[in-house]
Amino acid sequence: MRRRFDDKTVLITGASRGIGKQLAGDFAREGARCLLVARDLAALEANLEQLPGPDRHAAYPCDVSSKEAVETLARSVLAEHGVPDILVNNAGASRYTRFLDGSIEEHEALMQVNYWGMVYCTHAFLPGMLERNSGHIVNLSSISGKLGTVRHTAYAASKFAVAGFSDSLYFELLGTGVRITVVNPGVIATHLFDHASFVDFPDEVRRMMKPPHLLTRAILNGVHAGKYEVTFPRMLWAGVVARAVCPPLYRTLQARFLKIRRTRPGAPA
Numbered sequence: 001m002r003r004r005f006d007d008k009t010v011l012i013t014g015a016s017r018g019i020g021k022q023l024a025g026d027f028a029r030e031g032a033r034c035l036l037v038a039r040d041l042a043a044l045e046a047n048l049e050q051l052p053g054p055d056r057h058a059a060y061p062c063d064v065s066s067k068e069a070v071e072t073l074a075r076s077v078l079a080e081h082g083v084p085d086i087l088v089n090n091a092g093a094s095r096y097t098r099f100l101d102g103s104i105e106e107h108e109a110l111m112q113v114n115y116w117g118m119v120y121c122t123h124a125f126l127p128g129m130l131e132r133n134s135g136h137i138v139n140l141s142s143i144s145g146k147l148g149t150v151r152h153t154a155y156a157a158s159k160f161a162v163a164g165f166s167d168s169l170y171f172e173l174l175g176t177g178v179r180i181t182v183v184n185p186g187v188i189a190t191h192l193f194d195h196a197s198f199v200d201f202p203d204e205v206r207r208m209m210k211p212p213h214l215l216t217r218a219i220l221n222g223v224h225a226g227k228y229e230v231t232f233p234r235m236l237w238a239g240v241v242a243r244a245v246c247p248p249l250y251r252t253l254q255a256r257f258l259k260i261r262r263t264r265p266g267a268p269a
């Protein structure tokens with residue numbers, strides 16, 4: 001029986017763990033050849049061994065925040081496997097830090113991997129897709145690319161950038177045969193939250209975490225259906241709509257959920 005991604009080559013950045021690792025397994029089980037990219041080569045090689053038909057797949061160590069490293073990656077991939085049918089820009093990192101508690105360098109680093117890493121990879125592989133009039137770019141944004149929330153200034157900015165880039169590229173790609181999907185996950189149980197800054201991440205939010213396989217199932221369905229946007233869980237749309245329709249009400253409810261007290265100017269702290 002034909003599977004949904006038979007004969008497709010899928011390049012996944014950030015495939016050493018978390019959502020990227022789960023995506024590689026899902027795509028491989030659906031027939032795809034997977035090219036796994038991340039900095040940790042040992043983890044990528046261990047993941048390859050767990051994929052069905054491990055010899056069909058390949059691992060490429062690369063720091064996607066480096067333009068030169070992505071150019072080198074693209075040369076190797078194009079020479080060894082040709083243009084990927086699907087590029088999943090998934091590599092990313094997060095911090096749970098108040099704006100003034102983080103250094104400017106930390107802001108720059110998140111933008112570099114979350115936004116510029118996606119730009120470098122898209123710039124490297126899109127020309128080949130356009131040349132043969134087919135391909136699919138999948139960009140992992142976040143619900144933080146739709147709604148700002150506390151202690152996420154650097155992360156939200158980088159994901160709003162991914163969302164804006166994707167919204168714009170969507171129109172450039174119309175009629176080319178190349179598609180784009182942007183993914184807005186809520187909180188997913190991965191190593192993203194292992195960073196020390198998440199030590200006091202609210203329990204209310206942790207309790208909302210979903211396992212990666214539920215998200216990746218929604219991503220594969222969305223990609224296969226050619227959807228532009230995948231938001232998971234879907235009820236997060238309620239927040240997006242509330243913010244668009246009545247921003248003050250949204251901010252009041254969000255502040256209440258986050259247990260942030262509003263102080264009036266001049267009131268004692």
Ligand SMILES: NC(=O)c1ccc[n+]([C@@H]2O[C@H](COP(=O)([O-])OP(=O)(O)OC[C@H]3O[C@@H](n4cnc5c(N)ncnc54)[C@H](OP(=O)(O)O)[C@@H]3O)[C@@H](O)[C@H]2O)c1
Nearest residue numbers: 014016017018019039040063064091092187188190191192
């Ligand atoms: N988990 C969530 O709740 C959530 C919610 C919304 C959006 N997302 C997005 O989903 C994506 C995957 O996150 P995750 O939750 O799976 O996190 P994760 O478990 O921490 O995995 C992050 C992946 O990105 C890779 N990576 C990080 N920096 C890299 C770099 N400079 N170059 C290449 N690879 C790099 C890591 O591999 P190496 O360390 O080996 O390089 C790892 O494979 C991210 O874009 C994240 O923003 C996650």
